[in-house]
Amino acid sequence: MTPLLEVQQVMVRYKTVQGPPLVALEDITLTINQGEFIGLVGPSGCGKSTLLALIAGLQAPTVGTVALYGDKAAKQLGRVAYMPQRDLLLPWRTALDNAITGLEVQGVARGSARARAQQLFAEFGLAGFERMYPAQLSGGMRQRVAFARTVLVANDLLLLDEPFGALDALTRASLQEWLAAIWGKLGLTCLFVTHDVDEALLLADRIYVLTKRPGRICLERQVPIARAQREGMFVHPDIAALKAELLAVLFDKQDKPGESSVAYPDH
């Protein structure tokens, strides 16, 4: 079966005003299959957000291809749902109207868009808050509204860029729990970027680890326990070993074996 997303040997390089060109990402190859929840872990500045921007269609790679359903020429802009780090809710619109902004841009009639959002609000625990303005909502609620906005425009693939990063630890923990619980119901595929290894272990099926700039994929691991059975998972020996491995790679300053030594033609 064609994987939903295939990123093949992508490199992103920026020209700088003086000095050598800046390589943000190098030799990135990853595959996402339908229904998977993929965690992308990496330190700050490793190019995670650039990779998401690439997959969302906001920029093109210098080298390499990004293919949706095997189609390399497909324009991703407007087809992939993207949730940035900040909620970016419009302060002049109510919570419900904020959730339907994506749908409206895509031409859905306001009435039916609102109905769909209403249903989602009930599932997301936001019932009763539809007519409130973002300034009146807490951080956790705003993030959930932003998530509703993202889910409503999602055809298949969701890109989440550290969605819980701006929240306090308690809210973050409760939202992680919430996301793990409703994930099954949504029937979507997700690429979730985080700098928190625990978060990735809690939510993802498979984890990719990125090194610091230039970002390279240095590790890919499957999380051995199914999401439904992850209660108290961190004491499990397999998980502890996996976590130790991930942390070791993240903190390690040496190059990992198996790095790409492919020479790129000059662009």
Next chain:
Amino acid sequence: MIQQTHEQGDTTPQPPVNPTLHSDASLHSHLWKWRRWLQRWFLTLLPALICLFLLLVVWQWYTMQSGVNVLLLPSPFLVGTALVEQRDLLWSNMLVTLYETAVGLVTALATGVFFTTLMDFSSWFRRGIYPLLVMSQTVPFVAIAPLLIVWFGFGLLSKIFLITLVCFFPITVALTDGLSATDPEAIKLYRTFGASRVRIFWSLRLPGAVPALFSGIRIAVSYSILSAIFSEYIGATAGLGFYMQLNQSTFSTAGVMATIAVVALLTASLFGFTHLAEHLLIPWYYIPSRSAEK
């Protein structure tokens, strides 16, 4: 309804005191909200009113004590009498000035928004027009006004033209600033929805720039009355500036001051109207954020 004031840090539990958060607030809480709003406004104005009253008292006392010529400095009582006696003429002239100002402001707003949109969509246009706009402001309107009267006559057109010219710039600059302050992350988000540039402008950048536009409008309002009065003063057949000029040439200083008082009231009303419009059109801007409650 008993309203208790709580000091900061008071931890005794209190009932929710903000009924505006509930969309189905009762009529009673609506009335209560308006009453509280009026009370707050009155308390804010009270010190200013007291100062004004004291000023009038000092002024009255001075005119009575020093015996200054009534043509130089009439007492507040005389000015008040002039206000009352000439109220019909003051009213009709005020309407003329108000009309010119309103038309000038609306034209400036429409032209300002139009030009800003053009400059936003075409950098070529922006590079061509913006320097000319800035240069147009370096010519003092005091010098342009007589020229406009020569070109357009004593009628309303010269006044409206001047007001539009003067008010156009602050509105344009404020709106341009507001548009440029759009969050680039929000623009990226809209692009991922597949939004076109027009769509991004209409749904994201323009609504977000309205508060900035209003601050430009407030500045324009303060300039508009001034330019209207000046323009009428130097050549008109009606309006408060013309009436002021008339009073001055007949040495009716009390009449002049009465007209000044009407001008001040008119300006204050315009400001108040703008403020009201702002609260009606962008109520979301004034919602206290939750972080302020902590």
